Amino acid sequence: MAKVRHESEWYPLEPGETVLDGLLRQGVHVPHACRAGACQSCLMRATSGAVPEAAQVGLKDTLRARGYFLACACRPQEGTALEVAGASELRVPARVVALESLSGDVFAVRLEVESPLDYRAGQYVTVVRADGLARSYSLASLPREGQLELHVRLVPGGAMSGWFAREVRPGERVHLQGPAGDCFYVPGQPEAPLLLAGTGTGLAPLYGILRDALEAGHTGPIHLFHGAREPAGLYLVDALRALAASHPNLHYRPVVLAGGGGQMEEGALDAKVLTCLPKRPVGWRAFLCGNPEAVLSLRKKLFLAGFSLKDIHADAFLPSTPRAGPVAGAA
Amino acid sequence: MTSVYEKIGGEPAMAAAVDVFYRKVLADERISHFFEDVDMERQAAKQKAFLTMVTGGPANYSGKDMRAGHKHLVDRGLNDMHFNAVAGHLKETLEELGVPADLVGQVMAVAEGARADVLNR
Numbered sequence: 001m002a003k004v005r006h007e008s009e010w011y012p013l014e015p016g017e018t019v020l021d022g023l024l025r026q027g028v029h030v031p032h033a034c035r036a037g038a039c040q041s042c043l044m045r046a047t048s049g050a051v052p053e054a055a056q057v058g059l060k061d062t063l064r065a066r067g068y069f070l071a072c073a074c075r076p077q078e079g080t081a082l083e084v085a086g087a088s089e090l091r092v093p094a095r096v097v098a099l100e101s102l103s104g105d106v107f108a109v110r111l112e113v114e115s116p117l118d119y120r121a122g123q124y125v126t127v128v129r130a131d132g133l134a135r136s137y138s139l140a141s142l143p144r145e146g147q148l149e150l151h152v153r154l155v156p157g158g159a160m161s162g163w164f165a166r167e168v169r170p171g172e173r174v175h176l177q178g179p180a181g182d183c184f185y186v187p188g189q190p191e192a193p194l195l196l197a198g199t200g201t202g203l204a205p206l207y208g209i210l211r212d213a214l215e216a217g218h219t220g221p222i223h224l225f226h227g228a229r230e231p232a233g234l235y236l237v238d239a240l241r242a243l244a245a246s247h248p249n250l251h252y253r254p255v256v257l258a259g260g261g262g263q264m265e266e267g268a269l270d271a272k273v274l275t276c277l278p279k280r281p282v283g284w285r286a287f288l289c290g291n292p293e294a295v296l297s298l299r300k301k302l303f304l305a306g307f308s309l310k311d312i313h314a315d316a317f318l319p320s321t322p323r324a325g326p327v328a329g330a331a
Numbered sequence: 332m333t334s335v336y337e338k339i340g341g342e343p344a345m346a347a348a349v350d351v352f353y354r355k356v357l358a359d360e361r362i363s364h365f366f367e368d369v370d371m372e373r374q375a376a377k378q379k380a381f382l383t384m385v386t387g388g389p390a391n392y393s394g395k396d397m398r399a400g401h402k403h404l405v406d407r408g409l410n411d412m413h414f415n416a417v418a419g420h421l422k423e424t425l426e427e428l429g430v431p432a433d434l435v436g437q438v439m440a441v442a443e444g445a446r447a448d449v450l451n452r
Contacts, residue, residue: 300357300371303357304357309350309353309371309372
């Protein structure tokens with residue numbers, strides 16, 4: 001049996017159980033969301049004992065060196081003991097300054113942090129509520145804008161999005177952790193074609209990346225595809241049309257599965273995306289964000305169409321996952 | 332003796348070859364299901380290790396690892412037909428990258444030598 005010590009209390013772990021599951025099962029509050037090692041909400045720090053390598057995959061070297069690990073990916077070896085602490089010192093206080101509707105179920109949340117957050121447009125942060133509820137959101141803002149902008153979709157039954165939509169007023173305080181993620185624009189090769197494609201609120205990081213590239217003086221063609229089931233699922237349409245009107249190298253293509261017409265194309269997003277590619281997309285860079293199935297399918301299609309893997313930056317939005325059933329006896 | 336790995340350009344050559352090779356196996360419906368992976372980077376890294384090994388570069392896996400690593404695929408039906416398809420893509424990849432025929436021959440001989448381990452025979 002492995003055991004974990006948190007705030008002077010020892011907690012036994014079931015065989016194969018993660019630190020996150022073990023602590024939650026025994027009533028310890030640990031912020032968490034994706035349970036897949038991606039969102040980094042469940043970041044903890046080991047103060048004593050060995051952390052399995054798998055629990056530090058994807059973390060920055062500076063965090064690893066200080067003993068940080070992801071509780072959802074941490075399965076300590078049988079018979080070992082691990083002493084852990086929360087990651088509260090990595091969180092910065094933030095204040096909601098505005099909420100603004102962008103479409104039927106998407107709204108922008110603007111936040112102010114006391115000291116500027118060092119981030120790249122397109123990265124994501126984890127919002128942590130006072131009671132520990134945590135969810136990750138991509139940043140749609142640019143660092144120079146001061147305020148942070150998140151796009152939140154009201155998910156039916158969603159704990160954080162429902163709270164934002166119904167209860168939060170300007171002035172509400174939360175904490176932010178991050179930034180994380182490597183889906184962002186890197187200056188250089190300003191003539192290279194860029195392909196930005198996303199579904200739903202996958203537009204948030206793309207909106208940041210797009211404006212970052214334009215402000216950095218990117219002159220190559222930029223193809224922005226935003227996909228939704230129906231026209232009501234698209235947002236920032238006018239802002240993007242205006243941006244495209246003032247930047248001839250920007251090609252904005254809203255795509256819907258049904259109900260298209262006029263300037264709104266109808267069809268499958270990946271089929272539309274593939275039509276803009278030349279026979280050999282040499283030097284192209286792609287940024288794909290949003291629904292995991294769409295992102296993973298598009299990444300594979302772009303790779304097969306000739307993209308180099310290193311030139312495809314993908315950010316699949318994982319849903320928050322409820323706690324898995326008890327490990328013992330699970331089928 | 333200098334290895335094929337060094338003669339064709341070492342690590343940078345492998346990095347270029349892996350995209351070409353992975354694209355070929357992923358596009359081949361006879362074998363693509365063995366290579367599907369949500370984590371494409373991890374899958375590409377495995378294939379780079381394979382290319383490095385068959386070209387005589389710094390190999391970090393043994394025959395025993397080859398057996399263990401393919402056991403679950405053999406259970407799923409991995410057989411000579413699949414092995415031949417992958418070997419064919421390897422040969423084409425090297426040829427497309429302009430590797431001289433005698434070196435391609437050497438690499439293919441090494442790959443052939445791994446057949447029994449890969450197929451767990």
